[in-house]
Amino acid sequence: MRNSIWLRGFYQVLYFVRSAFRGMWASRLTSGVAVLTIGVVLVLVGAFLLLVYNMEELIDEFGNELQITAYLDADVSSDAQRDLAARVAALPGVDEVNQVSPEQALERFRSSVGSGVRLLEGLDENPLPASLEISLSPEQRSAGGLAAVSVSIEGLEGIADIRSGREWVEGYLRAISLVRTIGLGLGVILALATLLIVANTIRLGIISRSDELEILSLVGASRGFIRAPFLLEGVLQGGAGGAIALAILFALFELALPGLESGLEMIVGSAPRFFSTSESIMVVGGGAALGLIGSAGALAAGFRS
Amino acid sequence: MRGVGSAVPGIGSDAAIRMYHVSKSYMAGTTALSDVSLELAKGEMVFLTGPSGAGKTTLLKLLFGAERPDEGQIVVLGRNIARLGESAIPPLRRRIGVVFQDFKLLSSRTVAENVALALHVTACSPQKARARVFAILKQLGLQHRRDHYPLALSGGEQQRVALARALVNEPEILLADEPTGNLDPDLTVDIMDLIAGTALRGTSVVVATHELELVKRYRKRTLRIEGGKLIEDVRPLGNAR
Structure with a gap:
């Protein structure tokens, strides 16, 4: 049937x-x-x-390339820089923090400008500040994530300036x-x-x-x-x-x-x-x-x- | 009000069709049928006669549910048409064959395909449909025409195709509205013989016609309608069916 x-x-x-x-x-x-x-x-x-x-x-x-660069005040000591890096690394949404000394920054600049390196010859001292390169955890790799983490870092003592791709994103x-x-x-x-x-x-x-x-x-x-x-x-x-x-x-x-x-x-x-x-x-x-x-x-x- | 499903005085229990005080008017205010009561037994054949516009076609339309009565009750094969829902009409129509004066064949389909339309509706298997179409075409003498298109056939052959379509589902009732109106006298007899033959096999048949010659020739019960009223119901002596 x-x-x-x-x-x-x-x-x-x-x-x-x-x-x-x-x-x-x-x-x-x-x-x-x-x-x-x-x-x-x-x-x-x-x-x-x-x-x-x-x-x-x-x-x-x-998003995988997104990172925040936090430039430090010139008077922050090496110990204080390490301490600051550890504090930033402990913030929610931060995956990894890479400390960049002024010397490393100058070296990078030298290698990136190529023949323009002569521009640096007249300088008496290194004008570049120490910085922290901050990678975001995967769930924060967005405009919102960038904004949230940036706000947390801005409030920390010893941070002079922050650069991120937030506006672009x-x-x-x-x-x-x-x-x-x-x-x-x-x-x-x-x-x-x-x-x-x-x-x-x-x-x-x-x-x-x-x-x-x-x-x-x-x-x-x-x-x-x-x-x-x-x-x-x-x-x-x-x-x-x-x-x-x-x-x-x-x-x-x-x-x-x-x-x-x-x-x-x-x-x-x-x-x-x-x-x-x-x-x-x-x-x-x-x-x-x-x-x-x-x-x-x-x-x-x-x-x- | 007394339901027609219950016993109605004078109406037999083996009736295929029962109409009880049926009236029907159209929007223009014209009365198509007025207080018509009649009964048709199973296997009985009747002629429905009367002038054009008398109400013959309306009566047939009421019987296959194309129209609903304004008043009265119509019981067809045990179903009360006046009370049937829309969805109950198609199953009832599968038990009723209908033939029209203008054949209503599809010119783009072959004879076999036209006849098979009635079987598709019943979800018949293709093999079974082929066998039944062939059988009915053979019965009506059209087996050699099965792959032809209607326009290649004579008027009589076209009406036989329409009859084959109406009969292929072995209906319990056959309604024919002026089935020979477009045919010459020889073909008229040819078609009417086939229709009368179906009544002999147990199908109740209603033939609406204004051709009195036919009525005389076949000596069947005749219902005469004029102005929407049933004015005469004549049963020939010695030939109840």
């Missing part, structure tokens, strides 16, 4: 699939235009998603937020446009197949039986649009990759990434979901009228 119910369900699904493909083939021009439009829409949304993902990856990469995060907001706004508008396109395509399908729907109703088809192929059509159109978008995005990504790779690797040592498998499934699934909602709307309106 249970087997029979499963089989009947299977035969119905088989009919729905065949009917959906038949419907799309019958209105192949409008269905094709709908699929391509959904594809283009999802390419735009997907491009923003990729941009945001990679910008976030970049901040993670930079904050600006970068604002940029990510802006891109995300634009992407989200664009996504919502384009998603609505997609819904209208699918709904219109399905509505045209309902009108062109009104004879078939009337006959199905006469021979005892339930409301769900009549609607299911149209819903499936919406899902297939949306899903196909999503798959096309994914293919276009991948092709564009591969084309742009050589340039992006060399640029980014030079800065942060990591290459940009494409969608993961689960994210790719979400892009196609997102298209299918838009198709489903659009066709459900068209069915609600179409069957009312």
Whole structure:
């Protein structure tokens, strides 16, 4: 008995699939235009998603390099410097503290300026202060973390000045937020446009197949039986649009990759990434979901009228 | 008010269709049916006659749940149409075959596919559907036309396809609305013989027609409707069914 119910369900699904493909083939021009439009829409949304993902990856990469440099007052003795370094290391959010003496700082400067080393020849004494290079623990490697740890260090006696990438990180995060907001706004508008396109395509399908729907109703088809192929059509159109978008995005990504790779690797040592498998499934699934909602709307309106 | 599910005086328990004081009006204020009561036994065949606009089509629509009565009760195969919810109508329709004057065939589907539509609704397996479609087409003399499209067939053949679709689920009731209205006299007899044959196999049949020649030829019970009222119910002597 249970087997029979499963089989009947299977035969119905088989009919729905065949009917959906038949419907799309019958209105192949409008269905094709709908699929391509959904594809283009999802390419735009997907491009923003990729941009945001990679910008976030970049901040993670930079986060590993983020550190605070605390310059010490000139009158802090070596013992006091060691003591200060230990106190800073004990602060929450601090991973490691590296003490840099004025001599080490001068040496670094010499090696970094190269031929400009002659500039230092006239100096009687080393103008560079001792400093502490403070690395943050992984959970604090963000603009917020930088701010919190900086505030704790600022209050300590013997600290003359603090330098961190906080302003830069904050600006970068604002940029990510802006891109995300634009992407989200664009996504919502384009998603609505997609819904209208699918709904219109399905509505045209309902009108062109009104004879078939009337006959199905006469021979005892339930409301769900009549609607299911149209819903499936919406899902297939949306899903196909999503798959096309994914293919276009991948092709564009591969084309742009050589340039992006060399640029980014030079800065942060990591290459940009494409969608993961689960994210790719979400892009196609997102298209299918838009198709489903659009066709459900068209069915609600179409069957009312 | 007395429910039709309970015993109604003069109405037999083996009735396929029972209508009890049924009235139906449309929005424009026109009365399509007024206080119609009738009974149709299982396996009985009746002609529904009357001029155009008399209410024949409305009566048929009421019987397969395409319309709901304003007043009265309609019990079809034990289900009270007036009280059935939307979701209960499709299962009832699967037990009723309907044939129309304009055939209502899909021109983009083959003969076999048109007939199979009625089976898809019942979630019939493809193998079983093929066998049943072939059997009914053979019974109606259309097996050689199974892969043709309706527009390639004559009017009589098209109506036989529509009849095959109506009968493929072995319905307990067959409703035919002017089934021979578009056919020439020879094809009319051809189709009517097939319809009368289904009544002999136990299906209750209602044929709405304005062709009195047919009524005379087949000598079946005749219900005459005029202005929405049932004005005559004639049972031929010696031929109850």
